[in-house]
Amino acid sequence: MQLIFLLMCSFIPIIGLIVTLFLYIFNHKSKGITYSIILALFFGLLAYHFIPLKVYDLYRHHQLVQQFMIDSSLTKLIAIIKNSDLEILPILISYLISFTNNKDLLQMIIVTTGYFILFYMMYDYRKKINISNLYFVLIVANIIFGFYLLYFISGLYFYVGIIIFALGFYLDYQKGQRYLPWLCYLISLLFHNSILFPLFILIIYKACKSKFSIKCLLVIILIIIFPKYILEVLSNITNLKLFSNTLYMYNTYLLHNNHMFTHYHGTMFTVEIIKTVLITLISFYYLYKKEESKTNGYIVILLISTLLSMTMSIVMIRFIMLIQFISIPLFLKFNLNKNKNKIFLIIMLLLATIFYFSFFIKTISNQNFGNYFTDRLFQPIFEILKK
Numbered sequence: 001m002q003l004i005f006l007l008m009c010s011f012i013p014i015i016g017l018i019v020t021l022f023l024y025i026f027n028h029k030s031k032g033i034t035y036s037i038i039l040a041l042f043f044g045l046l047a048y049h050f051i052p053l054k055v056y057d058l059y060r061h062h063q064l065v066q067q068f069m070i071d072s073s074l075t076k077l078i079a080i081i082k083n084s085d086l087e088i089l090p091i092l093i094s095y096l097i098s099f100t101n102n103k104d105l106l107q108m109i110i111v112t113t114g115y116f117i118l119f120y121m122m123y124d125y126r127k128k129i130n131i132s133n134l135y136f137v138l139i140v141a142n143i144i145f146g147f148y149l150l151y152f153i154s155g156l157y158f159y160v161g162i163i164i165f166a167l168g169f170y171l172d173y174q175k176g177q178r179y180l181p182w183l184c185y186l187i188s189l190l191f192h193n194s195i196l197f198p199l200f201i202l203i204i205y206k207a208c209k210s211k212f213s214i215k216c217l218l219v220i221i222l223i224i225i226f227p228k229y230i231l232e233v234l235s236n237i238t239n240l241k242l243f244s245n246t247l248y249m250y251n252t253y254l255l256h257n258n259h260m261f262t263h264y265h266g267t268m269f270t271v272e273i274i275k276t277v278l279i280t281l282i283s284f285y286y287l288y289k290k291e292e293s294k295t296n297g298y299i300v301i302l303l304i305s306t307l308l309s310m311t312m313s314i315v316m317i318r319f320i321m322l323i324q325f326i327s328i329p330l331f332l333k334f335n336l337n338k339n340k341n342k343i344f345l346i347i348m349l350l351l352a353t354i355f356y357f358s359f360f361i362k363t364i365s366n367q368n369f370g371n372y373f374t375d376r377l378f379q380p381i382f383e384i385l386k387k
Contacts, residue, residue, distance in 0.1 A: 017042050024119070025133055025140065032127070036119035044112030047153045048104050056154040058107055061094060065106060068098030089190045090157050110156045114163045118143055118325065121170050125329050138349040139331055145356035146271060146324065150363045158318065161191035165198060166325035173210075173295045174329050198322060201305055205298050212287065212297030220305055267359050272320045274352050279303060279320070279327050282334060282345070292330055299327055 017039070024035035052058035068076065077095050081088055097106045122140060152159040168184025171177045185202070189195045201220055208216035223230060283303060286296040303323055309316040334345060 021140075024123070025137055032123035033120065036116055036123055039119050040112045040114075040116035043115045043149065044108045046149070047111035048108040050104075050107060050153045052154055058154050058156060061090065061106060061156060062103045064091070064094040065098050065103040068095050069101060069103075072098055086190055086193055087157070089187065107153050107156060110160050111153055114152065114160045117163050117167050118147075121167065121325075121328055122332070125170075125174065125332055129333055131332055135346065136332070138346065138353055139328070141353040142331075142349060142356060143324075143328070145353060145360040146275060147321070148268070148363070149360065158192045158194060159321075161188040161195050162198075162319070162322040163325060164188040164191065165195055166322060166328075169202075169295075169298075169326045170329065173298075194318075197305075197309075197316075198302055198319065201302055202298060205301060210294045210297065212293065212300055217301055217304065220301060221308060224305055224308055267362070269317070271356060271359055272317050274355065275320050275324050276303070276307070278331075278345075278348060278352060279323055281348070282327065282330055285334075286330060292333070295326075296330060299323060299330070302326075 020035055020038045020042070024032065024039060027035075050058070052062065064080075072095070077091070080091055084091060093110070094106065097103065097109075122136075122143065126136060148159070164184050165188040168181040168188065171184065172181035185195075185199055189199060200223075204220055204223075205216060279299070280303065283296055283300050286292045287300055302319070306316055306319045306323065309319075331349075
């Protein structure tokens with residue numbers, strides 16, 4: 001049966017996607033991980049056919065792979081790592097991909113990994129709670145359609161970084177594991193330096209015994225207000241590239257960020273605002289009810305910190321997506337609360353899903369996918385209809 005699904009996804013991808021999604025939702029308990037892998041591979045195949053423009057990070061990542069294709073010596077690898085900061089994993093992955101002589105495998109592997117983690121978290125948590133299929137459909141649809149597929153593929157490492165961070169947080173506060181979460185946090189940081197922002201807040205939150213408090217929030221706010229000076233002190237004391245490079249990123253993204261507005265506007269900005277409203281509603285509901293205090297406490301603090309940081313730089317809006325990922329258990333569990341607020345949330349989720357879907361269709365229609373959708377997804381259906 002699993003082989004049939006794989007063949008279906010290969011030859012008639014759109015039908016295979018629909019069938020697998022159906023089984024993921026209604027038959028999740030027996031083969032949830034298998035369905036998660038197949039769904040993730042679908043998005044990985046889309047990424048494989050993506051043709052990056054020169055302004056995309058993926059184009060630069062492809063150039064690194066090509067450098068290693070020319071010279072794959074360990075000397076070359078070590079030299080590049082020495083000139084880098086903490087973002088070591090992108091270099092190592094590019095090095096390994098170079099041995100395949102197929103640079104497009106880079107985005108396929110990263111995107112498949114990211115989506116598998118997301119589908120796994122939703123599947124794994126759903127096993128623990130009694131949730132209706134309709135409500136689960138809305139949550140899954142919000143994650144799929146509200147995620148920037150184009151930006152994930154074109155950027156890769158920030159997005160896989162926040163997904164792995166969200167996995168660590170899930171293992172930490174939902175599964176109660178001690179060491180694996182910190183490994184996830186470290187891996188996410190090795191993918192992208194900007195993970196320092198949510199990780200630093202998490203460390204302070206844990207120092208406050210994982211409890212939401214005004215004192216904890218004020219400490220974090222003060223640090224956010226004066227990050228330039230703190231980074232300068234840490235850079236001078238430790239002489240680590242991590243802090244000096246982070247300071248450079250701060251100066252680039254926060255102090256001189258006018259050009260970043262061209263990337264975060266219009267529909268994309270609206271999508272994030274809708275997410276923010278939904279997360280705020282669900283978070284303050286749990287805060288009022290004093291439920292899920294450890295998980296929700298961090299979400300509230302990270303949300304407030306992100307919104308404050310956005311006043312300095314619109315680029316910080318990217319962390320709303322991280323908050324969405326770590327909020328998955330809260331949205332799923334909210335279904336158990338028998339009250340009128342649940343109906344209101346379902347309506348909000350439905351409206352958001354419709355809006356997200358239109359945004360998703362616009363995204364996958366991008367010409368950089370190399371006509372993958374018209375040639376591989378929809379053409380088989382047209383051929384069937386003609387017969």
